[in-house]
Amino acid sequence: MRSVVGLVTVVAASTFYLYLLSSYLPPGPQLVKRNNDEGVESSGENSENNLRSDGRLAESRLKFPSDLEELKEMAQLLRYYKTEHGGYVLLLFCSAYLYKQTFAIPGSSLLNVLAGALFGPWQGLLLACVLTTVGATFCFLLSRAFGKQHIVRLFPDKVAVLQKKVQENHSSLFFLLLFLRFFPMSPNWFLNMSCPIFNIPLTLFSMSVFIGLMPYNFVCVQTGSVLSELSSLDQLLSWRVVLQLLLVAFAALLPGAVIRHYSCTRLQPSSTAVKKD
Known part of the structure; x- marks a missing residue:
């Protein structure tokens, strides 16, 4: 009972924080309208009304x-707000990402794409990898504190099944964790x-998340970066975009191929374990 109450308290507090953060928006960049022929500037009252209207629209x-x-x-x-409130946009994005990762809510791939569109390919990739690792670590700690018996x-x-795999490959545990991230037999949230x-160990777990999910994050972030540069669907078929997407796919598949190649010698299959017994 205590574990359920503790979990509900953490979820409620985190949801309330995210609600407050997304509700009380700073004013957006003020766009002052001028009439070039008359040199007339829009009135302060109209500008204030427009800002209030924009704020309500943004909040919704x-x-x-x-x-x-x-x-x-x-x-x-968010790109509109980022021009004058970059710190707020970064805080909002990180909070939303960690919320999804911590409570195992589906949809992180869309946030990875959004990271590429907002922060660019390399800053977005670094941010996505760090947030994925921190969020997965929070989920790990939350499960250890409140949820282990419920998961079982x-x-x-x-x-x-997973416990058997861990016991069979205890001597190469980090390699097993990497393999499960590249070729998941179970969803990441379950891991x-x-x-x-x-x-x-928490350190081993966090390192495996950071490295193991980097190719997946790379694909999503690079896709967001490419799509954010397109002004029409016709540009999607240009050679530059096609080659860029092919490079992304190759970079994502290469680490997985290396892991698969060495898995035969490093990881012990279940059949071998049965024969030994």
């Missing part, structure tokens, strides 16, 4: 994107919540 549009259309609108809105009760078969059950 600040939500987790669920598709590419909403993602595009969100990117336009809800997913007994998955826990048993984040179940690793405390097997007493995986």
Whole structure:
């Protein structure tokens, strides 16, 4: 009972913080309208009304994107605010990302794409990798504090299979964790919540998340960076964009191919373990 109350308290407090952060927006960059022929500037009252209207519109549009259309609108809105409130946009993005990762809410891939559109390919990649690692670590700690017994009760078969893999490959545990991130037999959210059950060291877990999910983050961030530069769908078929996307795909597949090649010698298959027994 205490674990449920503690978990609900953490979720409620985090949700309230994110709600306050997204509700009380700073004023957007003021756009002063002029009439070039008459040299007349818009009145202060009208400008103030426009800012209030823009603020209400922005507040209604600040939500987790669920598709590419909403993602595009969100990117336009945050790029508009980023011109004068870069710190606020960074804080809002990091808070939303960590919220999703900590509580295992689907949709992080769209936020990775948004990182590429807002912060560029390399800053966006670094930010996505750090936030993925920190968010997964928070999920790990939350599960260790409140949820281990519930994970075992809800997913007994998955826990048993993963526990067997950990026991068989205890001597190459870090390599196993990397392999599971590149070729997940279970979703990432389940790995984040179940690793405390097997007493995986936190440092080992965090390093495997940072390295193992880097190719996935790279693909999403680079895609967001490419798409943010397009002004029409015709540009999507240009040679520059096609070659850039092919390079992204190759860079993402290469680490996985290396891991798969060495997995035969480093990781012990279940069949071998059965024969030894």
